Amino acid sequence: MKMDLRRLFDTVGASEPVGGCLDFSKESFQGYAPFQQPVQVAGKIENRAGVVRLVFSVKSVLSLRCDRCLKAFEKPVEYRFSHILVRELSGGDEDTEFVVCADGQLDLGELARADLFLELPTKVLCKEDCKGLCPQCGKDLNFGPCGCEKEIDPRWQALRELFPDLS
Ligand SMILES: [Zn+2]
Ligand SMILES: [Zn+2]
Structure with missing residues (x-):
């Protein structure tokens, strides 16, 4: 042009x-x-x-x-x-x-x-x-949850082991 x-x-x-x-x-x-x-x-x-x-x-x-x-x-x-x-x-x-x-x-x-x-x-x-894709299974979370277990921060995991009653 x-x-x-x-x-x-x-x-x-x-x-x-x-x-x-x-x-x-x-x-x-x-x-x-x-x-x-x-x-x-x-x-x-x-x-x-x-x-x-x-x-x-x-x-x-x-x-x-x-x-x-x-x-x-x-x-x-x-x-x-x-x-x-x-x-x-x-x-x-x-x-x-x-x-x-x-x-x-x-x-x-x-x-x-x-x-x-x-x-x-x-x-x-x-x-x-937009909810994006599940990083584990790749499912489009806009269409509902996928059932994968949520990843837990390792620091929380350590706490959980110390206090097993805490959910
Ligand atoms: Zn999107
Ligand atoms: Zn998933």
Whole structure:
């Protein structure tokens, strides 16, 4: 999604819609590939009083796997991003909000990818109170208990031996 923004940079008051569909299905994140479905980008670039601002949203359905029970599930997401586009950084503009477009060129797909990856959850749960798998038998405890005996902390085990009446 490469764009030539020279006209926009040079024309105060100009604006242009941006958007398209990106394929990130080959991208992996923490060992899984969350973008099995297309990623929709839609937004606008506007030159207001010489300041060029890009605002866009990214929409997709993430294919995720629960960290606790390993169940695969899908989660629709939509994120909004905003950047000031500049042709070069002048001193003091060391802000992540600024995106440098050398020669007035912008790769919107690359920018959307970078923004999107920062938003991806590092901890994934199919639901807030997922009970996960039994570490002994591997049963999904969301479907009920498995009957394995609970592991006992060795320190408690020592106490138990000292006081056998304690249950
Ligand atoms: Zn789960
Ligand atoms: Zn078990």
